[in-house]
Amino acid sequence: MTMTVHVDIVSAEKEVFSGLAEMITAPAELGEVGITPRHAPFLSRLNPGEVRVKVSDEESHPFFITGGILEVQPHLVTILADTAIRAKDIDEAKALEAKARAEEALSDKSEKVDYADQQAQLAKAIMELKTLDRFRKRGG
Amino acid sequence: MAVGKEIRNKIGIIKNTQKITRAMEMVAASKMRRTKEKMQASRPYSKKMMQIIKHLAHANPEYKHPFLVQREVKRVGLIVISSDRGLCGGLNANLFRKAIAQLIQWEKSEIQVDVCTVGSKASLFFSGLKKLHLLGQAAKLDDTPHLQDIIGIIKIMLDAYCKKSIDELYLVSNEFVNTMTQSPTIEKLLPVCAVGSEQNLGGHWDYIYEPDAKEVLDHLLVRYIESIVYQGLVENNACEQAARMVAMKSASDNAGKLIKELQMIYNKARQAAITQEISEIVAGAAAV
Numbered sequence: 001m002t003m004t005v006h007v008d009i010v011s012a013e014k015e016v017f018s019g020l021a022e023m024i025t026a027p028a029e030l031g032e033v034g035i036t037p038r039h040a041p042f043l044s045r046l047n048p049g050e051v052r053v054k055v056s057d058e059e060s061h062p063f064f065i066t067g068g069i070l071e072v073q074p075h076l077v078t079i080l081a082d083t084a085i086r087a088k089d090i091d092e093a094k095a096l097e098a099k100a101r102a103e104e105a106l107s108d109k110s111e112k113v114d115y116a117d118q119q120a121q122l123a124k125a126i127m128e129l130k131t132l133d134r135f136r137k138r139g140g
Numbered sequence: 141m142a143v144g145k146e147i148r149n150k151i152g153i154i155k156n157t158q159k160i161t162r163a164m165e166m167v168a169a170s171k172m173r174r175t176k177e178k179m180q181a182s183r184p185y186s187k188k189m190m191q192i193i194k195h196l197a198h199a200n201p202e203y204k205h206p207f208l209v210q211r212e213v214k215r216v217g218l219i220v221i222s223s224d225r226g227l228c229g230g231l232n233a234n235l236f237r238k239a240i241a242q243l244i245q246w247e248k249s250e251i252q253v254d255v256c257t258v259g260s261k262a263s264l265f266f267s268g269l270k271k272l273h274l275l276g277q278a279a280k281l282d283d284t285p286h287l288q289d290i291i292g293i294i295k296i297m298l299d300a301y302c303k304k305s306i307d308e309l310y311l312v313s314n315e316f317v318n319t320m321t322q323s324p325t326i327e328k329l330l331p332v333c334a335v336g337s338e339q340n341l342g343g344h345w346d347y348i349y350e351p352d353a354k355e356v357l358d359h360l361l362v363r364y365i366e367s368i369v370y371q372g373l374v375e376n377n378a379c380e381q382a383a384r385m386v387a388m389k390s391a392s393d394n395a396g397k398l399i400k401e402l403q404m405i406y407n408k409a410r411q412a413a414i415t416q417e418i419s420e421i422v423a424g425a426a427a428v
Contacts (some may be wrong), residue, residue: 008188009183010184012182012185012287012367013182013185028350030350030351033350041195041199041346041347042348042349042350043192043347043349043350043356043360044350044351045356045359069356069363071195076144078188078191080189080192080363081190111380137251
């Protein structure tokens with residue numbers, strides 16, 4: 001029998017996922033981490049990116065988060081996301097639009113634009129699209 | 141008919157008032173449903189956050205964050221969350237009474253108090269008190285408050301705590317028990333202490349931190365305080381709507397009672413006038 005660990009993913013607005021999983025991958029600040037059951041206690045900030053919860057060999061749930069905190073206890077994994085959505089729900093059109101807007105603002109050097117802000121927005125949009133892409137390739 | 145014109149006027153006025161209170165009651169009822177949903181939606185986050193903090197209090201980090209260290213109390217900070225608008229029964233008054241009781245205790249033990257307020261009612265009330273230092277206020281938040289509205293005052297308080305100008309931080313707000321009951325509470329935010337340590341994770345252990353303990357803990361603890369204050373704010377919002385609904389309901393009922401009484405008096409006066417007129421006519425006819 002495979003070992004499982006309890007996973008809770010909550011965003012500031014709602015509980016997104018709660019259940020058992022075999023493995024969780026998350027974009028920790030220093031690089032992607034994969035958490036399996038009985039992992040040592042671990043605490044890290046998360047970058048915007050994809051969190052994947054592997055429930056079984058056949059089934060896994062991708063989520064998109066915009067940053068947050070990951071806590072790991074041997075039998076409990078908690079992800080406190082600033083915002084989290086299931087990859088299925090990412091509105092592709094909206095992501096593309098945001099990307100276009102950010103790029104446009106970045107190329108427009110004449111006006112006073114908050115570059116840091118725009119760059120962050122661009123990163124977020126690209127991340128959303130990437131998650132969506134990967135999700136599609138897997139035949140979702 | 142000239143009889144009881146004033147009474148009729150009065151009845152008209154009360155009827156108008158009743159219409160207003162009834163409308164407010166219905167508005168508050170529908171708003172309450174929304175604010176309650178919002179409150180319940182953000183509960184899992186703050187619950188999980190509390191859980192992590194609880195775990196953290198059991199860990200033995202090599203880095204002692206100032207938020208986790210107790211120190212001697214000379215000055216405390218207070219964040220008071222109230223509603224922006226009145227007409228919600230004794231909600232704010234009860235809250236302030238509780239706060240004042242605590243303030244008096246602090247004054248007896250010669251502890252000074254710094255206050256930050258959320259909501260116009262609290263800022264109005266606490267700016268009138270002389271012995272307090274009002275550090276900041278946030279008001280005119282609408283029915284769907286956002287975290288950025290209160291981040292300012294949280295930062296003021298956390299900075300004050302880091303600079304050691306306050307040694308403890310408390311949150312005063314209303315807790316939503318159910319629609320009929322809201323209870324004012326005073327909650328200690330800082331220093332973070334492990335309350336209800338039901339499970340001991342056993343042994344001497346610590347987290348693996350990424351990138352390092354200081355950065356992660358700084359981030360986490362600030363988030364923790366923010367989430368508690370935010371939760372307090374949405375909860376207070378739901379309380380406000382619930383209290384307003386109940387207050388307006390009783391106001392409408394009272395208006396109904398008043399109208400009934402006045403109607404009775406009016407009818408009696410009218411009847412008396414008619415009787416008098418008839419008896420005058422009869423007397424006049426008899427005299428002829």
